Amino acid sequence: MAIDRETLRYLGWWLAFGVLMCLLPFVVGTGTLRILIFAHFLAMFAMSWDFLSGRTGYISFGHPFLIGIAGYTTAILSFRFDVPIYYSIPAAIVATMVGGTLFFLPALRIRGTYFALVTLAFMEILYQLTKVVAPKITGGTRGMSGLESIVTGAVNNYYLSFGIMFVTGVVLWLLIRTRLGIALSAIRMNEEAVRSTGHNTTKLKLFAFTVSAAVSGIGGAFYVHYIGSIAPRGMFEINFLFTILVAALLGGAETIIGPIMGAYFLTVLLEYLRPVMPGMERYLLYGAIALVLYVVRPEGIYSIIADAGRKVQEWRR
Amino acid sequence: MALQILIQGFVLSGLYALIAVGFTMIFSVGRVLNLAYGVYIMLGGYIYYAALQGAGLPVFASFILAILAGVTFGLLTYLLLVRRLEDNPIAVEISTLILAVVMQALIVVIFGAAPKTMWPVIRGVLRFEGISVTMNILLATGVSWVVLGGLMAFVRYTHLGRAIRAVSMDRKGAVISGIEPSFISMVTWALSGAFGAIAGVFFATFTQLDSHMWVFPLIISVAVVIVGGIGSIVGSLIAAHIIGFVETITTTMIAAELRGVSTMLLIILVLLIRPKGLFGRAEL
Amino acid sequence: MTATAGPLLEVRDLHMTFGGIRAVQGISFQVAEGETLGLIGPNGAGKTTVFNMIMAELRPTSGEIWFRGENITRVPTYERVKRGIARTYQVPQPFGEMSVGANIRVGMAPDDIWKLVSEGADHAAEADIGRSVGFSDEQIDMLPSELAMGDLRRLEMARNVAVSPTLLLLDEVFAGLTLREIGQISELLVEKKRKDGLTYIIVSHDLRALAPLVDRVIVMSFGEIIAEGTFDDVVRDEAVRDAYLGQ
Numbered sequence: 001m002a003i004d005r006e007t008l009r010y011l012g013w014w015l016a017f018g019v020l021m022c023l024l025p026f027v028v029g030t031g032t033l034r035i036l037i038f039a040h041f042l043a044m045f046a047m048s049w050d051f052l053s054g055r056t057g058y059i060s061f062g063h064p065f066l067i068g069i070a071g072y073t074t075a076i077l078s079f080r081f082d083v084p085i086y087y088s089i090p091a092a093i094v095a096t097m098v099g100g101t102l103f104f105l106p107a108l109r110i111r112g113t114y115f116a117l118v119t120l121a122f123m124e125i126l127y128q129l130t131k132v133v134a135p136k137i138t139g140g141t142r143g144m145s146g147l148e149s150i151v152t153g154a155v156n157n158y159y160l161s162f163g164i165m166f167v168t169g170v171v172l173w174l175l176i177r178t179r180l181g182i183a184l185s186a187i188r189m190n191e192e193a194v195r196s197t198g199h200n201t202t203k204l205k206l207f208a209f210t211v212s213a214a215v216s217g218i219g220g221a222f223y224v225h226y227i228g229s230i231a232p233r234g235m236f237e238i239n240f241l242f243t244i245l246v247a248a249l250l251g252g253a254e255t256i257i258g259p260i261m262g263a264y265f266l267t268v269l270l271e272y273l274r275p276v277m278p279g280m281e282r283y284l285l286y287g288a289i290a291l292v293l294y295v296v297r298p299e300g301i302y303s304i305i306a307d308a309g310r311k312v313q314e315w316r317r
Numbered sequence: 318m319a320l321q322i323l324i325q326g327f328v329l330s331g332l333y334a335l336i337a338v339g340f341t342m343i344f345s346v347g348r349v350l351n352l353a354y355g356v357y358i359m360l361g362g363y364i365y366y367a368a369l370q371g372a373g374l375p376v377f378a379s380f381i382l383a384i385l386a387g388v389t390f391g392l393l394t395y396l397l398l399v400r401r402l403e404d405n406p407i408a409v410e411i412s413t414l415i416l417a418v419v420m421q422a423l424i425v426v427i428f429g430a431a432p433k434t435m436w437p438v439i440r441g442v443l444r445f446e447g448i449s450v451t452m453n454i455l456l457a458t459g460v461s462w463v464v465l466g467g468l469m470a471f472v473r474y475t476h477l478g479r480a481i482r483a484v485s486m487d488r489k490g491a492v493i494s495g496i497e498p499s500f501i502s503m504v505t506w507a508l509s510g511a512f513g514a515i516a517g518v519f520f521a522t523f524t525q526l527d528s529h530m531w532v533f534p535l536i537i538s539v540a541v542v543i544v545g546g547i548g549s550i551v552g553s554l555i556a557a558h559i560i561g562f563v564e565t566i567t568t569t570m571i572a573a574e575l576r577g578v579s580t581m582l583l584i585i586l587v588l589l590i591r592p593k594g595l596f597g598r599a600e601l
Numbered sequence: 602m603t604a605t606a607g608p609l610l611e612v613r614d615l616h617m618t619f620g621g622i623r624a625v626q627g628i629s630f631q632v633a634e635g636e637t638l639g640l641i642g643p644n645g646a647g648k649t650t651v652f653n654m655i656m657a658e659l660r661p662t663s664g665e666i667w668f669r670g671e672n673i674t675r676v677p678t679y680e681r682v683k684r685g686i687a688r689t690y691q692v693p694q695p696f697g698e699m700s701v702g703a704n705i706r707v708g709m710a711p712d713d714i715w716k717l718v719s720e721g722a723d724h725a726a727e728a729d730i731g732r733s734v735g736f737s738d739e740q741i742d743m744l745p746s747e748l749a750m751g752d753l754r755r756l757e758m759a760r761n762v763a764v765s766p767t768l769l770l771l772d773e774v775f776a777g778l779t780l781r782e783i784g785q786i787s788e789l790l791v792e793k794k795r796k797d798g799l800t801y802i803i804v805s806h807d808l809r810a811l812a813p814l815v816d817r818v819i820v821m822s823f824g825e826i827i828a829e830g831t832f833d834d835v836v837r838d839e840a841v842r843d844a845y846l847g848q
Contacts, residue, residue, distance in 0.1 A: 125581040132574035180717040189696040197708045198682030280425035287419035
């Protein structure tokens with residue numbers, strides 16, 4: 001991969017961000033760390049969504065479906081069949097990629113608005129099915145709790161979740177800077193023209209989808225072992241989808257960095273609003289913020305910060 | 318059992334047709350999917366409940382209030398959100414989904430999270446050959462037929478209705494012949510809100526009121542659009558019956574828990590086999 | 602692939618039906634390598650539909666398409682591009698949020714995911730292609746929204762040159778252009794043909810611009826070929842005059 005100067009400069013920023021976040025446990029309490037752990041998982045899901053939907057314009061309303069496959073696979077393997085989590089987690093990731101691809105492959109033939117609806121339908125199917133099919137294994141409506149954890153304590157979990165998120169973020173970010181990233185964006189702008197420049201767009205979309213599924217799989221598998229439980233409600237819910245979507249869009253779709261920002265912003269905002277607004281008012285407020293921001297500034301926080309940075313540079317000159 | 322399936326199927330399908338009609342209208346006229354449509358249904362139910370069981374107003378007045386709420390909210394969705402994003406159907410889809418979740422939160426804030434049971438619009442049960450059907454659901458089916466028939470007459474025989482139909486078939490052509498599409502859009506969104514609210518009252522008496530109740534009707538509406546294709550009232554009606562009967566047969570003959578699954582599978586199947594819907598693109 | 606003695610492209614008895622409308626009814630023609638074929642006819646004659654079928658953007662109801670002695674009727678669009686067929690669109694279809702250079706980059710990018718990731722872009726080659734269709738160096742960084750219609754047609758040419766085609770289908774290349782731009786695009790076409798030995802099929806309403814470029818002309822009307830021959834013969838043809846005047 002050709003790494004130019006600009007990429008190197010950005011990588012410097014990534015490194016600074018990494019170092020800063022690694023020092024954080026020495027400064028803040030475990031309460032804050034636990035909040036940030038959620039932000040890291042949300043960032044995983046939002047980046048996964050962004051790599052598929054932000055790039056190619058194929059809007060997925062079914063990401064909870066992917067996360068759910070991973071979560072249920074590792075939960076069932078480790079909890080019901082005593083498979084060690086060193087095997088169950090990789091198995092879950094593979095299952096997400098394979099299972100997800102098998103289901104979505106036909107859906108990729110469908111254009112635009114319908115794609116979102118089919119993925120939404122997939123999520124609803126899995127929601128219904130986990131409740132009724134083989135409740136002895138899935139735990140039915142109540143799901144499973146008391147899942148094994150990978151590491152214990154807030155600090156360890158913080159480092160684990162940050163590590164996964166950071167590595168995934170850097171890899172995805174490098175990927176979108178290649179010609180692959182450009183080709184995927186071109187699909188969003190005009191798929192027919194991409195085909196007529198000699199590209200097999202199905203292959204490109206399938207690749208984007210598989211990467212997205214892998215990231216969702218990693219995030220989902222680690223997530224259920226962190227929270228220690230899984231249930232259809234909460235997993236296959238529109239509210240969960242909504243949080244992922246809003247994190248990606250609020251931060252700035254198509255940028256990978258944006259969804260990470262969005263995830264931190266959203267999690268921290270929700271947490272600090274908790275004492276003031278204990279109930280659904282929080283969702284009301286942040287949903288309203290997201291809606292206004294989306295209509296007024298669809299490019300999200302990332303573009304606001306990038307613009308500000310540019311202005312500062314001009315001003316210094 | 319066959320008779321039971323027949324009666325239940327027709328009754329359920331009538332309700333589904335009523336639920337879906339407002340959603341299909343928006344799709345055929347504006348080519349956008351309004352994911353906040355379920356909110357009109359929820360709003361209709363809650364306003365009716367608040368008026369009838371909270372404020373003690375008569376049934377008729379409560380109904381009118383619910384419809385007014387639906388119309389207002391439909392117009393607001395269009396004016397504040399959709400009109401600004403109209404050239405981008407994906408942005409409309411995303412923003413109306415966010416709007417729906419915001420409204421869900423608002424309902425919880427105002428009415429609380431606990432589900433509420435609504436009184437049926439009319440009481441009584443009809444018994445026939447060992448099968449019992451509530452008068453309420455029969456009324457819903459009747460209203461559904463009246464509304465759909467009225468709508469069909471409206472688009473056929475009134476000037477405004479024909480204008481709506483013209484816009485749904487060919488927006489540019491309609492503009493050339495002097496129709497103002499943004500006015501037509503407003504009328505459509507207002508009507509959609511009204512239909513949603515009416516459907517909401519019956520849907521809520523059929524199940525119950527809670528803040529998640531917008532999702533299921535939305536999925537039914539989406540299914541009707543996908544199965545029936547774009548922009549045909551008759552197509553939607555047939556689609557609603559396919560969905561209603563498939564569901565009735567699944568729940569009575571296989572397992573009651575599979576209620577939602579059959580509809581989802583139907584959606585996916587139709588999309589894969591005939592992405593343009595079973596009846597393609599007919600006229601409104 | 603070796604050049605065979607036969608035609609470069611051969612279209613055999615193509616039919617295309619949309620719903621009940623027969624847009625193309627039994628079109629057959631051949632194009633030899635190095636030839637420039639004009640495809641003319643009144644609006645709705647089915648010219649663009651023929652292009653869409655040659656590019657596999659539409660699947661013909663019946664009929665066959667052969668390229669270099671190979672039946673490609675079932676070959677998908679991107680494979681046809683790799684075999685050497687490319688097209689421009691009546692309404693230019695740039696990637697709207699990308700610079701001219703990035704638009705060319707998509708055209709140059711290989712259809713191989715591993716290479717897309719591992720190999721960086723060749724900015725010098727992009728600029729070369731840009732210049733070869735007449736873009737200035739500043740224009741390479743511009744967005745399509747900042748370009749005039751003539752430049753948008755150039756951009757389509759550039760993206761096509763990037764896939765190094767042997768057969769180029771040009772759909773209404775002169776539409777919406779000023780006289781000066783028409784001259785420039787014509788020159789570009791002649792030069793590309795001289796340098797790279799391209800074969801063209803050109804659809805155009807602008808017969809005056811078309812005349813000096815074409816070796817042979819096919820006239821379509823209501824989905825059928827009504828005349829074929831040199832430009833001069835065809836414009837004198839009785840049936841052709843009727844078709845155009847009846848419009």
